[in-house]
Amino acid sequence: DQQVKQNSPSLSVQEGRISILNCDYTNSMFDYFLWYKKYPAEGPTFLISISSIKDKNEDGRFTVFLNKSAKHLSLHIVPSQPGDSAVYFCAASRTNKLVFGAGTILRVKS
Amino acid sequence: DGGITQSPKYLFRKEGQNVTLSCEQNLNHDAMYWYRQDPGQGLRLIYYSQIVNDFQKGDIAEGYSVSREKKESFPLTVTSAQKNPTAFYLCASSTRALVESPLHFGNGTRLTVT
Numbered sequence: 001d002q003q004v005k006q007n008s009p010s011l012s013v014q015e016g017r018i019s020i021l022n023c024d025y026t027n028s029m030f031d032y033f034l035w036y037k038k039y040p041a042e043g044p045t046f047l048i049s050i051s052s053i054k055d056k057n058e059d060g061r062f063t064v065f066l067n068k069s070a071k072h073l074s075l076h077i078v079p080s081q082p083g084d085s086a087v088y089f090c091a092a093s094r095t096n097k098l099v100f101g102a103g104t105i106l107r108v109k110s
Numbered sequence: 111d112g113g114i115t116q117s118p119k120y121l122f123r124k125e126g127q128n129v130t131l132s133c134e135q136n137l138n139h140d141a142m143y144w145y146r147q148d149p150g151q152g153l154r155l156i157y158y159s160q161i162v163n164d165f166q167k168g169d170i171a172e173g174y175s176v177s178r179e180k181k182e183s184f185p186l187t188v189t190s191a192q193k194n195p196t197a198f199y200l201c202a203s204s205t206r207a208l209v210e211s212p213l214h215f216g217n218g219t220r221l222t223v224t
Contacts, residue, residue, distance in 0.1 A: 002152075004152060009150075032210065034212065036213075041217065041218075042217050042218075043114070043116075043200055043202070043214075043215025043216050043217050043218055044153075044200070044213075044215050045214075045215070046212035046213065046214075049210070049212070089152065089153065091152075091153075097155065097168075098153075098155070098213075099152070100145075100152030100153040100154075101152045102150055102151050102152045103152065
């Protein structure tokens with residue numbers, strides 16, 4: 001039972017354009033959401049997070065949007081850069097335990 | 111330079127053998143975690159520890175064991191009871207066992223059991 005789903009295994013975007021990575025969850029009890037980024041042969045690194053009391057959080061080129069009624073969050077990267085090419089995992093938390101999605105491979109073409 | 115060190119990067123074992131994966135951190139973090147990653151799946155929590163000499167089972171603890179004798183170290187033993195041990199294993203730590211404390215991950219160990 002996958003409680004956190006990233007339905008797009010991969011995404012290809014042109015440099016300078018917007019990248020939108022999506023994540024859906026099924027458990028309405030999740031109260032904190034995070035995005036992690038992973039390069040090949042490295043561990044994931046924390047990117048950005050959002051509490052369920054907010055609907056938007058921004059950090060530079062990265063913005064996370066949360067739609068609680070739809071149980072959906074998205075990560076926007078503007079403008080996309082070749083160095084953003086990586087695997088992006090969304091994660092949701094309930095009682096301090098994280099549940100991760102399967103990841104989306106982002107390729108930014110120059 | 112602080113971080114998490116996992117060793118070795120690649121590990122090969124014969125079926126039926128126990129194997130221990132090393133995880134060391136010099137971040138002075140209280141909480142440490144072990145995750146497993148399989149193709150097409152998200153990271154799944156095996157075990158976690160909030161303080162020294164204490165640890166809790168995660169979602170897929172069967173066939174695994176851990177110890178936390180030192181704050182810096184959280185080794186994971188994959189026992190012969192683990193039915194599908196071949197996977198990519200990630201160790202992580204955080205300042206506290208609260209989700210608002212982001213996880214810092216090591217670079218992982220890829221275990222292959224034949």
